[in-house]
Amino acid sequence: MDGGDQSGEKRKQISCGLYSSCPASLKAALHSAFDYGFHFIVTQITHPNYTRDLNKPDSPFFIGRTDRVLKATEWNRLIVGELTTNIDVDSEIEHVRRVSKNTLKQELGFAIHLGIPAVLLHLCKPDNVHLARIVNSHLVSNSCFAVWVQVPLVHPSRTSPISDKDIDSWEWWNNFRIHCDYDKRVGVVLEMPDISSIPSTEELDRWIGEPVKALVIPTSYFLTNQYGKPVLSKAHQEIIRRFITIDVQYIIHLDTEADFFMYVKYMNFLGKKLYSCDIMAEFVQGCEDYLQCPLQPLTEHLETNVYEVFEKDQVKYDVYQKAIYDALQEWTEERNPVIMVVGAGRGPLVQAVLNVSVLLNREVKLYAIEKNPYAVNTLAERVRREWGSDKVTLVKTDMRSWKPPEKADILVSELLGSFGDNELSPECLDGAQRLLCPRKGVSIPASYTSYLAPLQSIKIYNEIRANRPSDKTLRQVFETPYVVHLANYQQLAPAQALFTFEHPNFAAYIDNRRRKRLRFGPVRQACVLTSFAGFFEAYLYGNVVLSTNPSTHTPDMVSWFPIVFPLAEPVQLRAGDVVQVSFWREESTDRVWYEWCLELPLRSSIMNPNGRSYHIKKH
Structure with a gap:
């Protein structure tokens, strides 16, 4: 995959893995996949050629391929290890349960030895409590691998003419991760449904709220376009468009004879086609699900980078300017209106008032009140170089304690927090409203x-x-x-x-x-x-x-x-x-x-x- 988009065209970087079931040469399979643009492969870390009867005291030494077939850096960066699919530690049959338990423990131990980043296991029924217990015991023992739990995005029973149950595979996944105490190392891998089982918007919304690690796409789901190239249906593209927002990876499962290079190329194309690079997407890039503590603007002076973030949002200031414009347009008195911007920061609302003054060709008497001495430094420079002291009167004080020489007709502020009142806009404006003319004074916001x-x-x-x-x-x-x-x-x-x-x-x-x-x-x-x-x-x-x-x-x-x-x-x-x-x-x-x-x-x-x-x- 390209390291970056040299054309300047906006796209979502797509990470694709290849499902390779027991390749003859793991090293050749890995290097071939890597050459064609895949980023990792999913394969068994054991091998069916090595028979393992772990119930016998003289069980063979062999587990799977020797770790020497790959370098340590390849094992721990490029391989997702699929556990044996017929393991059933929750079986009702005691013998099956015992053999499965021994096999599972051996494979998890081998995964730790190899240092692979993730193991993939399949959930095939609703009750997996013993499986969860064994996996969770490794997690609490600080095993370094992640656990990828594969389930159908939509269970086949939904469209089966012979099934009398409507099975929700989300319930299987949910029960499993509850038993694992919502461990952040446990993620879900979803099998893409066929075209007859496309999920509802509500079902997709629920999965978008889950730690989805990858989406498995069988090659048989691809259509062939007029140029003989593989493409996905509109319905499948819509599913991928939804998951692009949470940066899932994609696993191409070759269940048909095909040139798998074309699938990687097509997925990279979808990363460009389906990525919606709007203003919000550019602004928040890198901030997704990142925890930030709410500001304490009354007791902690805001820093330059915070003011810069505020000021990048021109839409907000355009809306404020429209509100100021409407308020001034309704001004009917002959005298110039007095406007006070409280909590002026570095001056974007001051500029908005001056813009409206020019647009309406109406002189205003403008005060900028700010208590942060470092922001006041910026305001003083703007008064001297941009606005002029005849246009803007700068006041360095707390709005709640200032004794103004005259009353304001309009009080403008941007003290709102993410919850509206959580940065104490009510307390600030209640304290500052004595600056307003009684009865007819206007507050923006109202x-x-x-x-x-x-x-x-x-x-x-x-x-x-x-x-x-x-x-x-x-x-x-x-x-x-x-x-x-x-x-x-x-x-x-x-x-x-x-x-x-x-x-x-x-x-x-x-x-x-x-x-x-x-x-x-x-x-x-x-x-x-x-x-x-x-x-x-x-x-x-x-x-x-x-x-x-x-x-x-x-x-x-x-x-x-x-x-x-x-x-x-x-x-x-x-x-x-x-x-x-x-x-x-x-x-x-x-x-x-x-x-x-x-x-x-x-x-x-x-x-x-x-x-x-x-x-x-x-x-």
Whole structure:
């Protein structure tokens, strides 16, 4: 495969493996596959020529090919070892069970000896608890290989005219990985269904939320185009398009006589054809499922790289500029309006106000208020070189404590976090609204609402569990929300509105504490609840809206990744289950925090009570 796209054309790098069943020469098979563009091969690490009767005390020394047929670097980079397919440690027949157990242990031990990166095993029935126990015992003993569990993407019973059961192979996989405690080294390999068994969108969504390592594609599923080249049907291409988003690998299974070079070439072509390189895809590249702690902008000065990320999103500032334009266009007084940008950062909203002033040919009196001394340094330079002190008055202070020489007609801010209020926009704007003219002063944004949705993402669950800082307990990391660009996930239901805040708020007593119970479902298929994802919708002015809610997301806007509120343990959901969650926003004199708990289908303890593991500081 090409190391890069020299033409500058955007494509998704495709990793292809070749299934090679007991080749006569493993070295020749590997080098041939590598020469044709494959990245690895899947093959048995034992060999049928070596008979192994492990029940006899004088069993032969031979297990399989000697490890000397390949270099150590080839074994541990290029080989996925398939375990013997007729192993059945869960058999009802004691003899079969005993022989299978001995064989399995020997092959897993041989895999450790060879140093191969992954072993592939097949699930052929729903009950695999003994198999899971043996595999898990190697995992907890710190075996270095990953475990690839192969199941049909759609079980053949779905379309079989003689089957009286509708078997869900996802259940086989789910039961197995539960027994292995959701170990991140256990992934699933899916057999591509034939054209008569294409899964529903819901089924694909569920698999997209799983740790899928590879998709097996038999060559018999390929069609022949007018040029005599192999191609996949539109339906199969759509399946691959969905999995491209989570970077799965593809295993070509030669079940027909064919030149396998053409299949690699075609898969690389699909990587270019099916890859949707939109603005969001370019912006988030490398950030997929990466955990970030939410910002603490009131107590920690933002750094240059954070401001740069904010400012890359021109769509957001275009929407803000539209809101400012609409507000100024409705200005009817003869005097010049007073506009204050609070939390001005490095000045993108200041520039937006000046742009509108030019577009409407209307002079404005503009203040830029910022407390970060290093951002103020940038603002001062922009005032001196770009804007002019006659256009912009720079104020270095906290918006909540500044005593202005005059009242503002319009207050503009971009204090929203991934959850709307999680960077304390309500507290900041409530403190700054005394800068506004009473009764007629305008706040941009005027209101914002947080949204919540149930989520399945074992990837995120394992990222939280595996990346615990040394100074935090496991409980603390699961009681902390994270900002994440979600990729390997399934949203289990549409997001629902949670908390709403409006500005200005001239109520005699302002209480920004909130509590709400949300009910989702019933879910239509079995799945796993691991967390809740948070989004927001903000009305800036009139009908000008910014949204990260998936159903109303502002097109091409890349700011604000979702926020994820974890559960301490994954919760198994059956088809028809309802998910009910209670959520609180609480505060004290110096901090704000969230608490949450599951009420249905089971009750959980309340997460993050009194903000013990996570809170947002006010000062």
